[in-house]
Amino acid sequence: MRSIFSLFVFFLILSGCNKSNEPDSKDLAVSAVMVAPPPPGASNSNRKDEDKSESSPEIPQKIIKQASLRFETDNLENTFNQIQKAVESNKARIINDSEGKDYSNAYRNIIVKVPSQNFDRFISDVSKGVSYFEVKNISAEDVTEQFIDLTSRLKTKKKLEERYLQILQKATKVSEILDIEKQISAIREEIEAKEGQLKYLESRVSESTITIEFYKTVAEKEGVKISYGSKLWTAVKSGFFSLSDFLISLISVWPFVIIFFVLAYFIRRRFKRRKKE
Known part of the structure; x- marks a missing residue:
């Protein structure tokens, strides 16, 4: 009985030793995956390509900026002075300046060339004190x-x-x-x-182009400042000038007037003779 038990223990020991000597399947799988060595000179070429990509300068973005502003103001002169200060502080220049007056508004139009890096700051300086913009168009074109x-x-x-x-x-x-x-x-x-x-x-x-139009509304009551008598006297003078222009135009055509009266005289005399006959 003891001999049978000892043989059984001996076989268990042998089987344990065989299992411990065999490599694990996971270890075999890991050892079987081998990273292929890089070809000679491949690392150097990759580094050169990376260096070239890093050293090659990138082309900066080219953007054309434009703006158009229109707003109402209480004082045209003060607004123009504010724009002039913005022009000087942002190294801009005025290329066109026009002003005029219609039935209800007195206006001024200005076209300014501003360095692109000062575009936003210039618009911010001009916008100070403006309650609202009737027109505010800002465009950026990527070229x-x-x-x-x-x-x-x-x-x-x-x-x-x-x-x-x-x-x-x-x-x-x-x-x-x-x-x-x-x-x-x-x-x-x-x-x-x-x-x-x-x-x-x-x-x-x-350089960005900015068009600025600002105006002041002319009150309708300003027309009452002219008295009624002044209006009548203005109308009389206008009529006199019109009459003088008419007389001058008649004098300029005096030869035709004389010819007309002469022809009318002879035609009338001839008709009278026929009636007598």
Whole structure:
């Protein structure tokens, strides 16, 4: 009996030792997954690409800003002085200034060019003291894609011009030289046109245009300030001037008046003779 029990214990010990020596399935799965080593030079190329991407300058956003303001004021002169102070403090400039008066309003229109970085501050300075705006339109147009397209086209044209200049140096025949110079002239015109478009975009981006219209309502009672007698005297003078203008116009056509009376006299005399006959 003891021998049977000892054999059973011996087999248990052997089975435990075999299980402890076998590797775990999880360990086998983990060891089987091997990360492929990077190819030689791959890390260096990636670093170079990253450095290039970091070193390449980003094109700033190109935005054209415009604004149109219209509001009522109690004093045109004070409002204009406030706008002038805003112009000076924001390094702007007035490019157009007009004023006038109609039946019910006295108004003034001003067009200002403001550096784009001072656009918001200028509008804030002008808006001080304004209770409400009848018109307040602010627009921002993104022309970055247009700027990039023009820039790339300009670079392409300049490279093409350089190639034609290199070919021109090697040309020997007069006909070839004339043809190449003709091509270079056409390319140069396109380059100058695109450079002009870029300068125009840059000027519109760098300076914003703001139109300001402010007015003062003229009270209807102001017409009562003129007395009734003054109105009558004004009407008499107007009538006299009209009569004098009419007489002057008659004098200017005096030859035709004389001819008319002479013809009328002879026609009347002839009719009288016929009646007598």
